[in-house]
Amino acid sequence: MKIKVCGLRDKSNIKELMALPLDYVGFIFYSKSARYVGDDFDAEITKMIPLHIRKVGVFVNEAAEKILTLAKKYQLDVIQLHGDESPEDCQQIKDSGIEVFKAFQLNEDFQFERLEAYHKACDYFLFDTKSDSYGGSGEKFNWEILKKYKGETPFFLSGGIGIDDVEAVKAFQHSKLFGLDVNSGFERSPAVKNVVLVEEFLKSVRKKKMSNNKYAVNERGYYGQFGGAYIPELLRANVDELRENYLKIINSEKFQKDYKRLLDTYVGRPTPLTKVANLSKRFGTNIYLKREDLTHTGAHKINNTVGQILIAKYMGKTRIIAETGAGQHGVATATVCALFGLECIVYMGALDIERQAPNVARMKMLGAKVVPAISGNQTLKDATNEAIRDWIANPHSFYLIGSVVGPHPYPDMVTRLQSIISKEIREQLTKETGNPNPNYVIACVGGGSNAAGAFYHYLDEEDVKLVAVEASGLGVNSGETAATITIGDIGFIHGSKTMLMHDEDGQITEPYSISAGLDYPGVGPLHAHLAETGRAQFLSVTDQEALDAAMVLAQSEGIIPALESAHALAALEQMTFRKDDVVVVNLSGRGDKDMETYMKEINNL
Numbered sequence: 001m002k003i004k005v006c007g008l009r010d011k012s013n014i015k016e017l018m019a020l021p022l023d024y025v026g027f028i029f030y031s032k033s034a035r036y037v038g039d040d041f042d043a044e045i046t047k048m049i050p051l052h053i054r055k056v057g058v059f060v061n062e063a064a065e066k067i068l069t070l071a072k073k074y075q076l077d078v079i080q081l082h083g084d085e086s087p088e089d090c091q092q093i094k095d096s097g098i099e100v101f102k103a104f105q106l107n108e109d110f111q112f113e114r115l116e117a118y119h120k121a122c123d124y125f126l127f128d129t130k131s132d133s134y135g136g137s138g139e140k141f142n143w144e145i146l147k148k149y150k151g152e153t154p155f156f157l158s159g160g161i162g163i164d165d166v167e168a169v170k171a172f173q174h175s176k177l178f179g180l181d182v183n184s185g186f187e188r189s190p191a192v193k194n195v196v197l198v199e200e201f202l203k204s205v206r207k208k209k210m211s212n213n214k215y216a217v218n219e220r221g222y223y224g225q226f227g228g229a230y231i232p233e234l235l236r237a238n239v240d241e242l243r244e245n246y247l248k249i250i251n252s253e254k255f256q257k258d259y260k261r262l263l264d265t266y267v268g269r270p271t272p273l274t275k276v277a278n279l280s281k282r283f284g285t286n287i288y289l290k291r292e293d294l295t296h297t298g299a300h301k302i303n304n305t306v307g308q309i310l311i312a313k314y315m316g317k318t319r320i321i322a323e324t325g326a327g328q329h330g331v332a333t334a335t336v337c338a339l340f341g342l343e344c345i346v347y348m349g350a351l352d353i354e355r356q357a358p359n360v361a362r363m364k365m366l367g368a369k370v371v372p373a374i375s376g377n378q379t380l381k382d383a384t385n386e387a388i389r390d391w392i393a394n395p396h397s398f399y400l401i402g403s404v405v406g407p408h409p410y411p412d413m414v415t416r417l418q419s420i421i422s423k424e425i426r427e428q429l430t431k432e433t434g435n436p437n438p439n440y441v442i443a444c445v446g447g448g449s450n451a452a453g454a455f456y457h458y459l460d461e462e463d464v465k466l467v468a469v470e471a472s473g474l475g476v477n478s479g480e481t482a483a484t485i486t487i488g489d490i491g492f493i494h495g496s497k498t499m500l501m502h503d504e505d506g507q508i509t510e511p512y513s514i515s516a517g518l519d520y521p522g523v524g525p526l527h528a529h530l531a532e533t534g535r536a537q538f539l540s541v542t543d544q545e546a547l548d549a550a551m552v553l554a555q556s557e558g559i560i561p562a563l564e565s566a567h568a569l570a571a572l573e574q575m576t577f578r579k580d581d582v583v584v585v586n587l588s589g590r591g592d593k594d595m596e597t598y599m600k601e602i603n604n605l
């Protein structure tokens with residue numbers, strides 16, 4: 001991003017500024033301006049400016065002859081025409097071999113078609129705020145209107161930009177944005193700039209977005225010490241096949257197109273970002289909900305199954321295997337299998353089949369075969385074992401995992417498929433507040449897929465605080481809990497090294513939470529890493545706290561959340577916010593599936 005500091009005059013001030021990494025400096029040759037250089041401006045001043053900083057002379061409706069004379073005297077590299085000059089006026093200057101900037105004053109009514117005639121005659125445009133006096137008003141205009149600018153000439157953004165605009169400037173995206181023009185926003189008095197402030201602005205505007213990928217997975221599937229692929233030898237070929245193909249497929253144009261079309265037209269994306277006024281008031285801050293509850297099937301899980309079914313199809317697989325605990329992932333998988341006409345086998349603990357009759361019925365209605373796992377405790381872990389056994393026996397099948405868990409590449413693949421959540425949050429917040437980054441992103445964590453999706457594009461933005469919320473069930477020390485990070489240890493589960501809950505003999509403990517989706521004894525390796533590095537803060541919420549938060553949301557905003565999402569909402573009660581904080585809570589799903597539990601609560605009231 002090029003930076004132009006305009007409106008200079010004072011010799012010692014210019015000397016100081018020359019030490020900064022500027023690209024352009026501007027001198028105003030318009031006598032009505034408060035920053036007019038004056039009739040007897042010393043030509044020695046412009047001569048002392050190093051050659052790599054380009055000198056711009058600013059003129060308003062001046063005769064070409066006079067402009068060219070002054071350009072020679074002051075060794076100007078660029079002429080900025082800041083009045084009502086015609087394309088012909090610009091061309092005349094350009095023909096003399098000097099670069100031309102043409103300034104335009106914008107407001108909501110600006111006719112961008114006017115610019116057509118100027119493209120050939122100008123090197124750059126400069127978009128300033130409309131005022132009665134040819135600029136210098138110190139006011140900003142609504143940058144959103146530049147969306148209408150589709151021309152090929154690159155432009156400078158101008159008009160009242162100050163030190164407080166760094167974030168907005170960084171958030172503002174336009175393929176033709178070439179530089180920033182600053183002036184009155186950095187002045188001690190007209191034409192005297194605050195050098196320290198300019199220096200700070202340069203530093204922060206140019207500070208590279210930290211994309212050191214500290215939190216990304218490495219080639220071997222590790223997030224720090226966590227992750228990897230700890231699998232039986234017999235599974236090796238299947239997992240390798242997926243690992244070798246998933247990135248190629250996800251990054252292909254065809255996949256991106258198919259995936260986007262399905263997300264838009266089947267899943268119902270983008271999901272809204274709702275500012276919730278009553279909840280905001282309750283917590284004295286600005287709360288936004290990312291509405292995954294409004295997707296087809298009512299939760300974020302569909303983002304992942306839609307993506308994986310495409311990957312399966314591209315890999316030529318015709319039979320899909322999945323396991324499910326409470327049945328939500330089973331339903332999301334059966335849904336996309338029905339859509340693509342693929343055979344679907346869902347393994348489910350026999351006990352879970354009994355407990356989750358509505359989801360079992362849904363899967364069957366969608367055409368899936370639900371196979372009971374009758375070993376062990378007859379719950380999720382046993383269903384997983386059965387699914388893996390099936391995959392070994394049927395390598396032509398695709399094993400569709402429902403969260404950011406399992407052997408590499410599953411955690412990374414599912415994270416990428418769910419990352420649409422934070423991609424949309426960034427776009428929506430930019431529109432809403434001018435800044436893609438909130439102060440907080442809060443999400444519940446079972447295996448961690450909705451949280452991974454909501455965090456993904458913020459992982460390297462360290463000013464965004466990430467908050468992951470686990471279910472502590474009846475309490476972290478009650479023995480009836482699913483707060484893996486809070487009470488767990490390092491271990492191996494589902495083919496990956498991560499944090500999990502186990503007993504003294506190393507046996508994985510049966511987790512407990514009132515919410516079926518959070519009732520998982522491990523957590524994805526990304527989250528183990530985020531916890532270990534401190535990048536994300538992990539909180540835990542009890543059954544009762546989640547129920548209370550669900551009631552609050554229902555009665556203050558008219559939204560009945562899934563019990564899982566209610567955990568994320570309950571975390572708000574444990575936090576303190578500033579008045580101008582922007583807080584995004586990922587509302588992972590809707591509460592219809594939890595009505596039976598909510599009814600018991602209501603009857604107790």
Ligand SMILES: *Cc1c(COP(=O)(O)O)cnc(C)c1O
Pocket residue numbers: 299300301328402403404444445446447448449450451517518562564565588589590
């Ligand atoms: C399954 C589920 C969860 C938990 O899964 P993650 O992989 O941790 O996101 C959270 N919310 C809802 C609504 C779910 O259905």
